[in-house]
Amino acid sequence: MNLSTASSSTLSVGHLVSILDLSQxxxxxxxxxxxxxxxxxxxxxxxxxxxFYENSTRTYNSFRTAVHRLGGSTCGxxxxxxxxxxxxxxxxxxxxxxxxxxxxxxxxxPNDGAARWAADISSVPVINAGDGQNEHPTQTLLDLHAIxxxxxxxxxxxxxxxxxxxYGRTVRSLSQAxxxxxxxxxxxxxxxxxxxxxxxxRWLREQGINIEERATLDEVIPEIDICxxxxxxxxxxxxxxxxxxxxxxxxxxxxxxEEAKPTMKVLHPLPRVKEIAVEVDxxxxxxxxxxxxxxxxxxxxxxxxxxxxxxL
Amino acid sequence: xxxxEGVIIDHLPPWSAPGLLALLRLKERSERLYAALxxxxxxxxxxxxxxxxxxxxxxxxxxxxxxVAPEATLVFVEKGVKTASVCPVLPEMLEQLVLxxxxxxxxxxxxxxxxxxxxxxxxxxxxxxxxxxRFDKKELQFA
Numbered sequence: 001m002n003l004s005t006a007s008s009s010t011l012s013v014g015h016l017v018s019i020l021d022l023s024q025x026x027x028x029x030x031x032x033x034x035x036x037x038x039x040x041x042x043x044x045x046x047x048x049x050x051x052f053y054e055n056s057t058r059t060y061n062s063f064r065t066a067v068h069r070l071g072g073s074t075c076g077x078x079x080x081x082x083x084x085x086x087x088x089x090x091x092x093x094x095x096x097x098x099x100x101x102x103x104x105x106x107x108x109x110p111n112d113g114a115a116r117w118a119a120d121i122s123s124v125p126v127i128n129a130g131d132g133q134n135e136h137p138t139q140t141l142l143d144l145h146a147i148x149x150x151x152x153x154x155x156x157x158x159x160x161x162x163x164x165x166x167y168g169r170t171v172r173s174l175s176q177a178x179x180x181x182x183x184x185x186x187x188x189x190x191x192x193x194x195x196x197x198x199x200x201x202r203w204l205r206e207q208g209i210n211i212e213e214r215a216t217l218d219e220v221i222p223e224i225d226i227c228x229x230x231x232x233x234x235x236x237x238x239x240x241x242x243x244x245x246x247x248x249x250x251x252x253x254x255x256x257x258e259e260a261k262p263t264m265k266v267l268h269p270l271p272r273v274k275e276i277a278v279e280v281d282x283x284x285x286x287x288x289x290x291x292x293x294x295x296x297x298x299x300x301x302x303x304x305x306x307x308x309x310x311x312l
Numbered sequence: 313x314x315x316x317e318g319v320i321i322d323h324l325p326p327w328s329a330p331g332l333l334a335l336l337r338l339k340e341r342s343e344r345l346y347a348a349l350x351x352x353x354x355x356x357x358x359x360x361x362x363x364x365x366x367x368x369x370x371x372x373x374x375x376x377x378x379x380v381a382p383e384a385t386l387v388f389v390e391k392g393v394k395t396a397s398v399c400p401v402l403p404e405m406l407e408q409l410v411l412x413x414x415x416x417x418x419x420x421x422x423x424x425x426x427x428x429x430x431x432x433x434x435x436x437x438x439x440x441x442x443x444x445x446r447f448d449k450k451e452l453q454f455a
Contacts, residue, residue, distance in 0.1 A: 113442025
């Protein structure tokens, strides 16, 4: 794709691997489009490969739904059972095959950096739908969509990131995205052994974002605009005994919300396990299911914009 | 010490020369090689110096020298005359030279060309092109 053809009404990138691939105006463009979808059948007669090496419910199905609403079809797999991957086929060879079947590849892979490698070798655009512990940029786009809808802005926000900040890829992408907007403060609430990696914290501070580490939810609830809860990534941890001893400290209950601002919203990339008590669902602060509903329009907007960019 | 063709590597930290020779795979060559270990230096207090006949470092060797000796100076010799003096400077991207420090990186499970960005020449800070892991000299592994 030729970057020189991009204008302010098109994306500036051909692939979406990291949330940092998108400029602030790219992010605004996707979020604005998500709210004004016309569902033109831009993908009619075209195919999108959904290559999900890890199981997925929301991301896989929201991409699939978005492609179908745009008139396109999908191919690929969700989980590697029954595929050539089980026979030992490399990611390289799988990408080289599917680039001949599809006009765009959506990839989820258990290894960090897999999406960048795929983008380097693919002749068609690649969207990262989660690579190991590294990034999940389309989840971040719908997180930002929810934040903008509820707070009316993406700057000058106080956001708590709670739980597993070490292994969670959504937190990595969201924290980097929030650094694109001025005046944001991140409160990092996690046990010491699940803290955001030091090099990422240093990088975020270099970008001008204010970071404060807190031990408990009680300390931050009265101050924040967004409480972003995360699940412990048990599948990525070697031992979780230590976490199980402290997990109640990072479980959000209605009691915590008594001190919250009326406009404060609780977000979660889902699936939820125990980190949010079900009683929270009934409070006006719960927004995670509405947040998840943004998955289709946001991914639909992204697909539309990538298609428009490819046509230019 | 005199070499007619090759390179003099000066301003090496004291006692670093044997390790550097191993890193540059120069230990088993038949060409002449002189080493001065732990000799007085105005700039460094003490230093090592290497005079290596018939050797011209490639970009990968430049990088290896800089990792061991960030203040090293390389003096090239042709027909017995010193022709150029350079300090190693790293390119923006190191290709096939360094392994990513992240054990979960795609480069550890597939045949992927190793690509690492140089974030800081002075502090020797790096970032994997693929998984974005940032690491420094302490975690450095050569490819």
